Amino acid sequence: MADMESSLQEAMQIEGAIGVALVDYTSGMALGTLGSSKEFDLTIAAAGNTDVVRAKLRTLEMLKLKDSIEDILITLGGQYHVIRPLTSRNTQGLFLYMVLSRTRANLAMARHKLKTIETDLQM
Amino acid sequence: MIRALLDLLRREQEPSHEPRHAAQDIPQDIPQTRKRGVVVDTETQIPLQAELRELRLRVPYVTGVLVASVDGMLIAEDTPGIEPEVFAAMSAAQLGLGQQIVAALRSGDFRETVTAATNGYVATFAAGQTALLTVVAGPDLNVARLHHEARPVAARIGQLMGAVYHPA
Numbered sequence: 001m002a003d004m005e006s007s008l009q010e011a012m013q014i015e016g017a018i019g020v021a022l023v024d025y026t027s028g029m030a031l032g033t034l035g036s037s038k039e040f041d042l043t044i045a046a047a048g049n050t051d052v053v054r055a056k057l058r059t060l061e062m063l064k065l066k067d068s069i070e071d072i073l074i075t076l077g078g079q080y081h082v083i084r085p086l087t088s089r090n091t092q093g094l095f096l097y098m099v100l101s102r103t104r105a106n107l108a109m110a111r112h113k114l115k116t117i118e119t120d121l122q123m
Numbered sequence: 124m125i126r127a128l129l130d131l132l133r134r135e136q137e138p139s140h141e142p143r144h145a146a147q148d149i150p151q152d153i154p155q156t157r158k159r160g161v162v163v164d165t166e167t168q169i170p171l172q173a174e175l176r177e178l179r180l181r182v183p184y185v186t187g188v189l190v191a192s193v194d195g196m197l198i199a200e201d202t203p204g205i206e207p208e209v210f211a212a213m214s215a216a217q218l219g220l221g222q223q224i225v226a227a228l229r230s231g232d233f234r235e236t237v238t239a240a241t242n243g244y245v246a247t248f249a250a251g252q253t254a255l256l257t258v259v260a261g262p263d264l265n266v267a268r269l270h271h272e273a274r275p276v277a278a279r280i281g282q283l284m285g286a287v288y289h290p291a
Contacts, residue, residue, distance in 0.1 A: 028267030047267035051183075054263075 001122040008034045011098060014113050016105025018079065021097045025050045025085075031094065040099070049083055049097050057085075071111065078102050084114055090123045163198055167287050171199040171280065178258070178276050182269050186243075187259035190250065190280055191215055192288060198254065205259065214257040217247045235274070237266060248273055251281020253288050 002010065004022055011020040012034050019035030021042045028050035029043075036042035056069060072083040080100040086092065096118060100110055163171070175188045179201060187202030187210075195215030200207040222233040235248040244264050248256040256277045258269060 028265035030267070043267065044271055047265055047271050050265050050267065054265075 002117075002120045003122060004032050007117050007121045008032050010117050011096070011114065014098070014100070014105070014110050016101040016103075016110065018099040018101055019045075020099070021046050023050060023095050023097055024093060025053045025095055026093050035099070042097075045099070046097060049081075049095075053083060053085060053095055071114070073107075076102070080105060080107055080110070082111065082114060084118060086118055086121065088118075088121075091118075091121060094123075163284075163287060167283055168199060170283055172201070174276050174280055174283075175199060175201050178273060182258075182260070182264070182272050184261040184264045185258055185269070186261055189214070189257050190284075191255055191257065192284075193218060193253055193255060198284070198288075202259065210257065210259075214247045214255055218249060218255045221247070222249075235270070235277075237269075239266075244269075246273065248277035249281070250277040251285045254280060254284040256280055 008020050008022065011017060017035065019033065019037075019040060019042050021030045021033040021036075023030050023046040028047040030046040033042040033046070052072065052074075053069075056072060060067065060069070068087060069085050071085075074081040074083070079102055080098075082096075082098040082100065084096040084098070086094045086096065096114060098110070098114060100107070171190055175190070178188055179185050187200075187205050189200035189202050189207050189211055190198045191211035191214055192198060193215060195212040197208050197211040200211075202210065217236060217238075218233070221236045225231065225233045233249050235246055237244060237246040242262050244258075244260045244262075244266065246258045246260070246266075246269060248258070250256045256273065258273060260269065
């Protein structure tokens with residue numbers, strides 16, 4: 001079991017990690033961020049990606065798919081953005097948002113590690 | 124400020140067929156002087172309205188926006204279904220309380236306060252030294268997005284108002 005701070009630190013250890021945020025998608029606000037900079041403001045990314053998560057959840061609802069999102073992958077020219085809605089009882093309503101360098105990261109490994117981090121995360 | 128708010132609320136409740144009587148209870152000179160100070164010329168009103176419209180367009184689930192002076196006088200509004208004069212006064216009370224709390228903590232200048240209800244949000248932002256911006260929104264509001272979009276709007280409104288309005 002790991003608390004939020006150490007989970008975020010662990011996520012930053014993933015090869016190619018640029019930034020990570022734990023976000024509450026009911027308010028769009030980040031509970032914690034690591035790797036935020038002047039050029040890449042993770043609080044703005046948190047607010048924007050909240051709309052992405054909400055849109056996808058609404059889409060599933062409209063399609064009457066009785067399923068949940070494991071992760072959302074957004075591939076940019078130079079980055080991967082991975083969004084992982086959390087599902088345990090005490091993390092519901094939150095998602096992990098991870099920014100990876102496309103040249104340095106191994107996507108499969110990063111997804112696997114994020115899954116482990118999610119399982120261990122204790123709020 | 125709270126007294127002004129209570130007066131307004133009381134006035135709301137009074138039956139409408141006695142407006143002349145109600146008007147006599149209010150000291151005539153004070154509201155008039157205030158009103159003179161608050162009336163903003165069209166040159167300021169146009170960019171103010173544009174800012175409010177733009178904010179409503181940019182942030183989903185926002186249902187109303189208004190600008191008021193720090194003493195609670197309505198300056199500009201786009202608030203369907205809400206009594207804007209009363210809301211302006213309540214916003215000023217909210218801002219005043221926020222400023223006092225911040226002053227007591229000595230933690231810089233008041234920036235904004237967000238009130239969350241089970242079925243919506245009300246946020247009041249300081250707009251410079253003389254005005255405030257209040258946003259009313261539904262329960263699905265992305266609060267962080269509102270912060271991101273409304274802070275620069277409040278700053279610009281502050282600049283606009285700072286140039287034209289000087290409270291007594």
